[in-house]
Amino acid sequence: MTNHELIVRYFDSLNARDWAGFSALLDEHVVYEMPQTRERVRGREAYVDFNVTYPAAWKLEPVRIIADESRGSSEFKCFVENEVLVAIAFFEFNGEKIVRITDYWPEAYEPPARASRFVERV
Amino acid sequence: MTNHELIVRYFDSLNARDWAGFSALLDEHVVYEMPQTRERVRGREAYVDFNVTYPAAWKLEPVRIIADESRGSSEFKCFVENEVLVAIAFFEFNGEKIVRITDYWPEAYEPPARASRFVERV
Numbered sequence: 402m403t404n405h406e407l408i409v410r411y412f413d414s415l416n417a418r419d420w421a422g423f424s425a426l427l428d429e430h431v432v433y434e435m436p437q438t439r440e441r442v443r444g445r446e447a448y449v450d451f452n453v454t455y456p457a458a459w460k461l462e463p464v465r466i467i468a469d470e471s472r473g474s475s476e477f478k479c480f481v482e483n484e485v486l487v488a489i490a491f492f493e494f495n496g497e498k499i500v501r502i503t504d505y506w507p508e509a510y511e512p513p514a515r516a517s518r519f520v521e522r523v
Numbered sequence: 524m525t526n527h528e529l530i531v532r533y534f535d536s537l538n539a540r541d542w543a544g545f546s547a548l549l550d551e552h553v554v555y556e557m558p559q560t561r562e563r564v565r566g567r568e569a570y571v572d573f574n575v576t577y578p579a580a581w582k583l584e585p586v587r588i589i590a591d592e593s594r595g596s597s598e599f600k601c602f603v604e605n606e607v608l609v610a611i612a613f614f615e616f617n618g619e620k621i622v623r624i625t626d627y628w629p630e631a632y633e634p635p636a637r638a639s640r641f642v643e644r645v
Contacts, residue, residue, distance in 0.1 A: 405591075436609060438634035439645040447641030454638035465613065467596050469527075472589050474596040476564040476613060476625070487558060489611050489627060491587065491598060503598070505611060507629035512560035516576035519569030 404468035412461050424449050428498035434505050470520050526590035546571050549622035557626050579603050593625050
């Protein structure tokens with residue numbers, strides 16, 4: 402299984418609530434981190450529990466997946482309660498298992514004044 | 524030049540304010556987007572101007588760079604005015620030029636209550 406496929410299965414198994422399949426992708430000592438809140442979950446059992454107990458009927462949809470021999474990243478959408486959030490995950494691998502996930506959940510904000518006259522609003 | 528090297532040079536030329544070297548990495552029709560503020564800058568001349576005119580003495584330091592044949596991403600630190608911000612850029616390439624950059628600037632926030640008992644604060 403390539404690292405790209407490993408990330409595809411990560412999202413697929415989460416969406417399917419296939420906890421056995423999800424767990425099989427994770428290294429026993431996987432670490433999950435959210436730098437914005439300085440939260441960390443350590444170990445496969447703990448990280449599966451974090452997802453099993455996560456409230457709300459979320460569904461994840463990768464926008465892009467990029468992977469090389471040892472690392473990967475994905476920009477993905479999270480559909481939850483009539484909202485669409487965009488998030489980013491970085492992955493590190495140990496053999497064919499995911500050993501570290503770093504998750505960012507950037508929020509919208511009002512732009513500052515820009516010095517360049519070339520900035521458009523979409 | 525590999526896509527990984529292209530990203531290294533992107534940061535190096537920005538830090539050096541080497542605008543000729545920076546410009547040479549960009550496709551003529553490069554598009555720069557910041558989804559959080561819905562801002563967009565279109566074209567090489569415009570995106571160079573955006574960086575030339577950007578205020579403050581920032582310095583960028585890639586934490587990781589991941590690239591495959593057509594796309595790349597980087598988590599990077601931005602040192603600016605005694606602050607350290609963490610940001611994420613996704614890159615798309617056209618030949619040996621950067622043709623699209625998508626930039627995220629996630630901010631810290633207080634975590635919600637978590638259902639799992641395994642979440643630690645770092």
